Amino acid sequence: MLDDTDRRILRFYQADPGLTAAQLAAQAGLATATCWRRVERMIENGVIRGNRAVIDWRALGYEVEVSLRISLDKTNSRAFDEFIAEARSVPDVIEIQTFLGRVDVRLSVIARDMAHYQDIYRKRILSLPHISDIEALMHVARIKSDETLPL
Incomplete structure (x- = not known):
């Protein structure tokens, strides 16, 4: 299950999936390594299914x-x-x-x-x-x- 920190990461991530790991961590108020581990865990668990180009x-x-x-x-x-x-x-x-x-x-x-x-x-x-x-x-x-x- 997701905790408040995971939800905070996801809010920033879905707003701008182009953020670098360091930028995402800074916005979420976490250390880069901690933030990235959480992102990787959400990818492994299928919460984050990937990034994609949205073409008009x-x-x-x-x-x-x-x-x-x-x-x-x-x-x-x-x-x-x-x-x-x-x-x-x-x-x-x-x-x-x-x-x-x-x-x-x-x-x-x-x-x-x-x-x-x-x-x-x-x-x-x-x-x-x-x-x-x-x-x-x-x-x-x-x-x-x-x-x-x-x-």
Whole structure:
């Protein structure tokens, strides 16, 4: 379990994962070696799963984001597995989520423009197996996108 010192380290770390060990230790009020041991322990325990680059896909020319809510044909016992395996291979699908309820899967798809999206939808999405229903929601604005935890 995490103690208050671990939470303090995580608050600073998630605010700026680019901090050096010494900078993180100074902000957390710890010796560098002590701070780094705690960080390594949190990595080993799976609390910290890694650092990653967050790329603004709009800056790369992708202007369209569509959320597809998909219901699958549940009469086939392999429907989920086969659908997910195929959906993973579509490079324009940037997120896949599964649900319990009327909607089984949500795909987040990005495209350069509407013509590009139409091409992806017709050639890649509609060819995915076991789709019984699909609803497209055009993304208008991202109001909040925050992966930091209230530690």
